[in-house]
Amino acid sequence: MSLVQGVVGQLERVVHASPQQQVLRGVAGSAAAGFPVLVGLAGGSSHPWGAALVVLLAVGLVLMPDSALPLAWMAAATLLWVASMPDAVDVSVLVAAADLIVVHVACTLAAYGPPELTVPAGLLRLWLARAALMLSSTLLLWLATRFFAALEVPASALVFSTGLCVVAVWALFLLPRLVTRDGDPDS
Numbered sequence: 001m002s003l004v005q006g007v008v009g010q011l012e013r014v015v016h017a018s019p020q021q022q023v024l025r026g027v028a029g030s031a032a033a034g035f036p037v038l039v040g041l042a043g044g045s046s047h048p049w050g051a052a053l054v055v056l057l058a059v060g061l062v063l064m065p066d067s068a069l070p071l072a073w074m075a076a077a078t079l080l081w082v083a084s085m086p087d088a089v090d091v092s093v094l095v096a097a098a099d100l101i102v103v104h105v106a107c108t109l110a111a112y113g114p115p116e117l118t119v120p121a122g123l124l125r126l127w128l129a130r131a132a133l134m135l136s137s138t139l140l141l142w143l144a145t146r147f148f149a150a151l152e153v154p155a156s157a158l159v160f161s162t163g164l165c166v167v168a169v170w171a172l173f174l175l176p177r178l179v180t181r182d183g184d185p186d187s
Contacts, residue, residue: 017115024119025062028070028106031099032058035077038099042092044084054080061103066111074100089142089149097138105131137174141167 017025035058036051057073081088081096105127109119144166148159 029062070107
């Protein structure tokens, strides 16, 4: 099979997808392709090749959300952010994190089954709740980062280790809620 035949086949899958799947793929693609714009609006330095790669991967994840392309996009977008804004601790970090979460959730739901499938409402609510939980943990981590940045704490292995422990405890608190069916750790 040639590359052109493969792309045409994937385009046919998108065209024949359920309206819900088309919306999910559209949301994922828009959020993914808009990431370089977000970097620019946040005042990041220009990396045209990195931005082009992110947009190219965004097109790929729309066509194949059930492949490794969403992961490749996530890695490329994160590297673009780090290369463009190495010391950013402002609100743009939260917007970028929200964008990453939107792409992740939309791709996960689009990859849930065949393109013709309509994802059940309960599953949509579950993933939206998980996304809200992840965004809230991101907000708490960002607030802690802003707090320590305002204190101008000198570089210290103790402070760094304590911060990692706080994040690890928070992750252990969230993990059962993220992996259970309804967010209830007892189920």
